[in-house]
Amino acid sequence: MTQSHDQPAAEVDLALLRRSQTGDFDAFEQLVSRFQGRAYGVAYRILRSPQDAEDVVQQTFLSLIEHLDTFRGESSVASWVLRIATNFALKILRKRRGLPTVSLDEGNESYASIPHPEYIAAWREPPDALAERAEMRELLDRAIDELSDKHRVVFILRDIEGLSTEETADLLGLSISNVKVRLLRARLQLRERLTRELGDEATRVEPDHRHDVTPSDEKAV
Amino acid sequence: MTCEELLRALNEVIDDQSALALYAEFADHLAGCNPCQLVVDNVRKTIQLYKAGEIYEMPPGFQDRFRDALRAKWKVKFPHLSS
Numbered sequence: 519m520t521q522s523h524d525q526p527a528a529e530v531d532l533a534l535l536r537r538s539q540t541g542d543f544d545a546f547e548q549l550v551s552r553f554q555g556r557a558y559g560v561a562y563r564i565l566r567s568p569q570d571a572e573d574v575v576q577q578t579f580l581s582l583i584e585h586l587d588t589f590r591g592e593s594s595v596a597s598w599v600l601r602i603a604t605n606f607a608l609k610i611l612r613k614r615r616g617l618p619t620v621s622l623d624e625g626n627e628s629y630a631s632i633p634h635p636e637y638i639a640a641w642r643e644p645p646d647a648l649a650e651r652a653e654m655r656e657l658l659d660r661a662i663d664e665l666s667d668k669h670r671v672v673f674i675l676r677d678i679e680g681l682s683t684e685e686t687a688d689l690l691g692l693s694i695s696n697v698k699v700r701l702l703r704a705r706l707q708l709r710e711r712l713t714r715e716l717g718d719e720a721t722r723v724e725p726d727h728r729h730d731v732t733p734s735d736e737k738a739v
Numbered sequence: 740m741t742c743e744e745l746l747r748a749l750n751e752v753i754d755d756q757s758a759l760a761l762y763a764e765f766a767d768h769l770a771g772c773n774p775c776q777l778v779v780d781n782v783r784k785t786i787q788l789y790k791a792g793e794i795y796e797m798p799p800g801f802q803d804r805f806r807d808a809l810r811a812k813w814k815v816k817f818p819h820l821s822s
Contacts, residue, residue: 541817543810550809555794562795572801576808583812629747638774638781645787658792677786702750709781712788717781723774730741 531595539586550579553596556679557603563674564607566663574610578603600679601689604671608690611667627699635725637710639717648716661711665704672697673704740764745775753782 531552537545554575561574581602589598641648648654662670675686676697687697745768751758752765760766769776 541820543813543817543820546813547806547809554797554805558797559795568798571795572797572805575797575801576805579805579809580812583809583816586816632746634743634746635774635778635781638777640777641781641784645784645791648788649791654788655792658789662789673789678789678792698750702747705749705753705782705785706746708789709778709785712785713781721777723777725774726742 528594528596532591535586535589535595539589546583549582549595553599554579556596557599560600560603560674560679561607563662563678564604564671565610566659570607570610574603574606577606581606597681597685600681604675604689608671611671615667627696627703629699629702632699632703633706633710635706635710637714637717637722638725639713639719639722641713641716642718643716657712657715661708664711665707669700669704669707672700673708676701677705740768742768742772742775745769745772746778749779749782752779753786 531549534545534549534552538549557575557578558571562568562571565571565574578599582599589595593601662673665673671690672686675681675689676683681689683694683697683701686692687694690697692700745752745765748758748762748765751762752769758765769779
Protein backbone atom coordinates (compact mmCIF):
# COMPACT_ATOMS: atom_id res chain seq x y z
CA MET A 519 0.00 0.00 0.00
CA THR A 520 1.37 3.45 -0.84
CA GLN A 521 0.49 6.61 1.07
CA SER A 522 -0.65 9.70 -0.80
CA HIS A 523 1.56 12.71 -0.22
CA ASP A 524 -1.62 14.67 0.41
CA GLN A 525 -2.80 12.38 3.15
CA PRO A 526 -2.73 14.02 6.57
CA ALA A 527 0.01 12.67 8.80
CA ALA A 528 -2.45 11.40 11.41
CA GLU A 529 -4.22 9.28 8.80
CA VAL A 530 -0.94 7.83 7.58
CA ASP A 531 0.03 7.01 11.17
CA LEU A 532 -3.28 5.30 11.82
CA ALA A 533 -3.07 3.26 8.62
CA LEU A 534 0.43 2.08 9.57
CA LEU A 535 -0.75 1.19 13.05
CA ARG A 536 -3.68 -0.82 11.74
CA ARG A 537 -1.36 -2.73 9.40
CA SER A 538 1.03 -3.30 12.30
CA GLN A 539 -1.79 -4.79 14.34
CA THR A 540 -2.16 -7.49 11.67
CA GLY A 541 1.52 -8.44 11.94
CA ASP A 542 3.00 -6.23 9.20
CA PHE A 543 6.51 -5.53 10.52
CA ASP A 544 7.39 -3.25 7.60
CA ALA A 545 4.47 -1.01 8.54
CA PHE A 546 5.62 -1.01 12.16
CA GLU A 547 9.16 -0.07 11.15
CA GLN A 548 7.75 2.85 9.17
CA LEU A 549 5.86 3.94 12.25
CA VAL A 550 9.06 3.72 14.30
CA SER A 551 10.92 5.82 11.74
CA ARG A 552 8.19 8.45 11.90
CA PHE A 553 8.27 8.78 15.69
CA GLN A 554 11.64 7.71 17.04
CA GLY A 555 13.17 11.17 16.63
CA ARG A 556 10.37 12.85 18.49
CA ALA A 557 10.41 10.25 21.25
CA TYR A 558 14.16 10.71 21.60
CA GLY A 559 13.81 14.49 21.63
CA VAL A 560 11.20 14.63 24.37
CA ALA A 561 13.10 12.05 26.44
CA TYR A 562 16.39 13.88 26.04
CA ARG A 563 14.85 17.22 26.98
CA ILE A 564 13.32 15.72 30.12
CA LEU A 565 16.31 13.60 31.15
CA ARG A 566 19.30 15.46 29.62
CA SER A 567 21.12 12.13 29.13
CA PRO A 568 21.67 10.47 25.72
CA GLN A 569 21.86 7.01 27.29
CA ASP A 570 18.66 7.44 29.27
CA ALA A 571 16.93 8.90 26.21
CA GLU A 572 17.98 5.85 24.17
CA ASP A 573 16.52 3.60 26.85
CA VAL A 574 13.26 5.50 26.68
CA VAL A 575 13.07 5.14 22.90
CA GLN A 576 13.70 1.42 23.09
CA GLN A 577 11.22 0.89 25.93
CA THR A 578 8.62 3.00 24.15
CA PHE A 579 8.58 0.97 20.96
CA LEU A 580 8.92 -2.38 22.68
CA SER A 581 5.91 -1.35 24.75
CA LEU A 582 4.11 -0.34 21.58
CA ILE A 583 4.62 -3.83 20.17
CA GLU A 584 3.33 -5.38 23.38
CA HIS A 585 0.26 -3.15 23.53
CA LEU A 586 -0.51 -2.79 19.82
CA ASP A 587 -3.96 -4.26 20.29
CA THR A 588 -4.91 -1.80 23.04
CA PHE A 589 -4.92 1.28 20.79
CA ARG A 590 -8.56 2.25 20.40
CA GLY A 591 -8.23 5.50 18.47
CA GLU A 592 -9.47 7.88 21.17
CA SER A 593 -6.27 9.86 20.68
CA SER A 594 -3.94 10.19 17.73
CA VAL A 595 -1.12 7.68 17.27
CA ALA A 596 1.34 10.55 17.83
CA SER A 597 -0.24 11.41 21.19
CA TRP A 598 -0.19 7.76 22.19
CA VAL A 599 3.50 7.35 21.37
CA LEU A 600 4.38 10.64 23.07
CA ARG A 601 2.45 9.64 26.18
CA ILE A 602 4.29 6.32 26.43
CA ALA A 603 7.69 7.97 25.88
CA THR A 604 6.95 10.70 28.41
CA ASN A 605 5.83 8.19 31.03
CA PHE A 606 9.01 6.16 30.63
CA ALA A 607 11.07 9.35 30.90
CA LEU A 608 9.21 10.40 34.04
CA LYS A 609 9.78 6.99 35.60
CA ILE A 610 13.53 7.40 35.09
CA LEU A 611 13.33 10.93 36.50
CA ARG A 612 11.54 9.74 39.61
CA LYS A 613 13.95 6.83 40.00
CA ARG A 614 16.87 9.28 39.93
CA ARG A 615 15.28 11.18 42.77
CA GLY A 616 14.66 8.01 44.74
CA LEU A 617 10.92 8.46 44.65
CA PRO A 618 8.44 5.65 43.98
CA THR A 619 5.67 7.21 41.90
CA VAL A 620 5.54 8.63 38.40
CA SER A 621 3.51 11.71 39.20
CA LEU A 622 5.35 14.97 39.69
CA ASP A 623 2.49 16.29 41.77
CA GLU A 624 4.15 17.92 44.72
CA GLY A 625 1.20 19.93 45.86
CA ASN A 626 -0.59 22.85 44.35
CA GLU A 627 1.19 26.04 43.43
CA SER A 628 -0.50 29.38 43.52
CA TYR A 629 -0.18 32.49 41.43
CA ALA A 630 1.09 34.24 44.55
CA SER A 631 4.35 32.29 44.14
CA ILE A 632 4.94 33.50 40.57
CA PRO A 633 8.12 35.60 40.45
CA HIS A 634 7.72 39.08 39.02
CA PRO A 635 9.76 40.06 35.97
CA GLU A 636 12.83 42.04 37.03
CA TYR A 637 14.93 42.48 33.90
CA ILE A 638 12.62 43.83 31.21
CA ALA A 639 14.05 44.86 27.85
CA ALA A 640 13.56 44.30 24.13
CA TRP A 641 15.70 41.55 22.65
CA ARG A 642 18.55 42.67 20.43
CA GLU A 643 17.70 40.16 17.69
CA PRO A 644 14.61 38.22 16.54
CA PRO A 645 14.29 34.50 17.35
CA ASP A 646 14.92 33.28 13.81
CA ALA A 647 18.30 35.05 13.71
CA LEU A 648 19.16 33.86 17.24
CA ALA A 649 18.24 30.25 16.45
CA GLU A 650 21.03 30.08 13.87
CA ARG A 651 23.74 31.04 16.34
CA ALA A 652 25.91 28.17 17.57
CA GLU A 653 26.03 29.50 21.13
CA MET A 654 22.25 29.60 21.42
CA ARG A 655 21.94 25.86 22.01
CA GLU A 656 24.14 26.11 25.10
CA LEU A 657 22.21 29.09 26.45
CA LEU A 658 18.84 27.43 25.90
CA ASP A 659 20.04 24.20 27.50
CA ARG A 660 21.45 26.03 30.53
CA ALA A 661 18.28 28.03 31.00
CA ILE A 662 15.94 25.03 30.78
CA ASP A 663 18.24 23.00 33.07
CA GLU A 664 17.79 25.69 35.72
CA LEU A 665 14.07 24.97 35.90
CA SER A 666 12.93 22.46 38.47
CA ASP A 667 11.87 19.11 37.01
CA LYS A 668 8.17 19.82 37.52
CA HIS A 669 8.33 23.13 35.70
CA ARG A 670 10.64 21.90 32.94
CA VAL A 671 8.40 18.92 32.09
CA VAL A 672 5.29 21.09 31.77
CA PHE A 673 7.13 23.58 29.54
CA ILE A 674 8.49 20.78 27.33
CA LEU A 675 5.09 19.14 26.90
CA ARG A 676 3.08 22.35 26.40
CA ASP A 677 5.36 24.69 24.53
CA ILE A 678 7.84 22.41 22.75
CA GLU A 679 5.74 19.30 22.10
CA GLY A 680 2.51 21.26 21.65
CA LEU A 681 0.24 19.26 23.94
CA SER A 682 -2.85 21.02 25.19
CA THR A 683 -3.26 21.96 28.84
CA GLU A 684 -5.79 19.13 29.23
CA GLU A 685 -3.48 16.56 27.60
CA THR A 686 -0.57 17.70 29.77
CA ALA A 687 -2.67 17.56 32.95
CA ASP A 688 -3.90 14.08 32.08
CA LEU A 689 -0.41 12.80 31.26
CA LEU A 690 1.16 14.17 34.44
CA GLY A 691 -1.72 13.48 36.80
CA LEU A 692 -2.09 17.16 37.61
CA SER A 693 -5.04 19.52 37.81
CA ILE A 694 -5.48 21.92 34.91
CA SER A 695 -4.90 24.88 37.21
CA ASN A 696 -1.65 23.34 38.43
CA VAL A 697 -0.44 22.90 34.85
CA LYS A 698 -1.26 26.53 34.11
CA VAL A 699 0.59 27.88 37.13
CA ARG A 700 3.64 25.68 36.49
CA LEU A 701 3.68 26.70 32.83
CA LEU A 702 3.50 30.37 33.76
CA ARG A 703 6.35 29.98 36.20
CA ALA A 704 8.49 28.13 33.64
CA ARG A 705 7.80 30.70 30.94
CA LEU A 706 8.62 33.63 33.19
CA GLN A 707 11.77 32.05 34.58
CA LEU A 708 13.03 31.28 31.07
CA ARG A 709 12.06 34.77 29.91
CA GLU A 710 14.01 36.34 32.75
CA ARG A 711 17.10 34.19 32.10
CA LEU A 712 17.12 34.68 28.35
CA THR A 713 16.34 38.40 28.46
CA ARG A 714 19.29 39.04 30.78
CA GLU A 715 21.51 37.52 28.04
CA LEU A 716 19.69 38.67 24.93
CA GLY A 717 18.14 41.95 26.01
CA ASP A 718 19.17 45.39 24.79
CA GLU A 719 20.21 47.33 27.90
CA ALA A 720 19.30 50.59 26.16
CA THR A 721 15.64 49.52 26.08
CA ARG A 722 15.49 48.33 29.66
CA VAL A 723 12.49 49.51 31.69
CA GLU A 724 11.74 49.25 35.38
CA PRO A 725 8.74 47.13 36.36
CA ASP A 726 5.95 48.56 38.49
CA HIS A 727 3.74 45.65 39.49
CA ARG A 728 1.09 47.90 40.95
CA HIS A 729 0.87 49.93 37.74
CA ASP A 730 -2.81 50.20 36.93
CA VAL A 731 -3.93 50.99 33.39
CA THR A 732 -7.62 51.67 33.04
CA PRO A 733 -9.48 53.03 30.01
CA SER A 734 -9.89 56.38 31.76
CA ASP A 735 -6.10 56.91 32.03
CA GLU A 736 -4.77 59.39 29.51
CA LYS A 737 -1.19 58.52 30.18
CA ALA A 738 0.49 55.44 31.60
CA VAL A 739 2.25 56.20 34.88
CA MET B 740 -6.17 46.09 35.24
CA THR B 741 -2.79 46.12 37.01
CA CYS B 742 0.47 44.63 35.78
CA GLU B 743 0.07 42.00 38.50
CA GLU B 744 -3.32 40.99 37.11
CA LEU B 745 -2.04 40.82 33.53
CA LEU B 746 0.88 38.70 34.68
CA ARG B 747 -1.49 36.14 36.17
CA ALA B 748 -3.39 36.01 32.88
CA LEU B 749 -0.22 35.87 30.77
CA ASN B 750 -0.83 32.31 29.56
CA GLU B 751 -4.20 33.31 28.11
CA VAL B 752 -2.71 36.38 26.43
CA ILE B 753 0.07 34.25 24.89
CA ASP B 754 -1.95 31.16 23.96
CA ASP B 755 -5.33 32.51 22.93
CA GLN B 756 -5.28 34.54 19.72
CA SER B 757 -8.70 35.90 20.54
CA ALA B 758 -7.87 36.94 24.11
CA LEU B 759 -7.00 40.51 23.23
CA ALA B 760 -10.16 40.89 21.17
CA LEU B 761 -12.36 39.22 23.78
CA TYR B 762 -10.95 40.88 26.86
CA ALA B 763 -10.71 44.63 26.41
CA GLU B 764 -8.92 45.02 29.73
CA PHE B 765 -5.96 42.98 28.41
CA ALA B 766 -5.68 45.10 25.28
CA ASP B 767 -6.21 48.36 27.20
CA HIS B 768 -3.50 47.51 29.71
CA LEU B 769 -0.98 46.47 27.07
CA ALA B 770 -1.68 49.60 25.03
CA GLY B 771 -0.72 51.71 28.05
CA CYS B 772 2.09 49.68 29.60
CA ASN B 773 5.44 49.32 27.88
CA PRO B 774 6.96 46.94 30.47
CA CYS B 775 4.06 44.50 30.05
CA GLN B 776 4.28 44.77 26.26
CA LEU B 777 7.94 43.82 26.50
CA VAL B 778 7.28 40.92 28.90
CA VAL B 779 4.60 39.50 26.60
CA ASP B 780 6.92 39.89 23.61
CA ASN B 781 9.83 38.32 25.50
CA VAL B 782 7.73 35.27 26.44
CA ARG B 783 6.50 34.82 22.86
CA LYS B 784 10.07 34.95 21.59
CA THR B 785 11.26 32.57 24.31
CA ILE B 786 8.71 29.98 23.21
CA GLN B 787 9.61 30.54 19.54
CA LEU B 788 13.28 29.95 20.27
CA TYR B 789 12.64 26.69 22.07
CA LYS B 790 10.21 25.47 19.41
CA ALA B 791 12.82 26.22 16.73
CA GLY B 792 15.39 24.34 18.74
CA GLU B 793 17.82 21.79 17.52
CA ILE B 794 16.63 18.30 16.72
CA TYR B 795 18.48 15.86 18.90
CA GLU B 796 20.01 13.08 16.82
CA MET B 797 20.22 9.55 18.15
CA PRO B 798 23.73 8.11 18.22
CA PRO B 799 24.49 6.04 15.07
CA GLY B 800 25.32 2.83 16.94
CA PHE B 801 21.95 2.81 18.67
CA GLN B 802 19.86 2.06 15.56
CA ASP B 803 21.22 -1.43 14.96
CA ARG B 804 20.74 -2.54 18.58
CA PHE B 805 17.34 -0.92 18.66
CA ARG B 806 16.05 -2.54 15.49
CA ASP B 807 17.37 -5.96 16.55
CA ALA B 808 15.46 -5.62 19.82
CA LEU B 809 12.28 -4.70 17.96
CA ARG B 810 12.59 -7.68 15.62
CA ALA B 811 13.10 -10.03 18.54
CA LYS B 812 10.03 -8.66 20.32
CA TRP B 813 8.01 -8.87 17.10
CA LYS B 814 8.79 -12.55 16.72
CA VAL B 815 7.46 -13.15 20.22
CA LYS B 816 4.31 -11.15 19.49
CA PHE B 817 3.68 -12.76 16.09
CA PRO B 818 5.42 -16.18 16.25
CA HIS B 819 3.47 -17.55 13.31
CA LEU B 820 4.62 -14.80 10.93
CA SER B 821 8.01 -14.50 9.29
CA SER B 822 9.78 -11.12 9.66
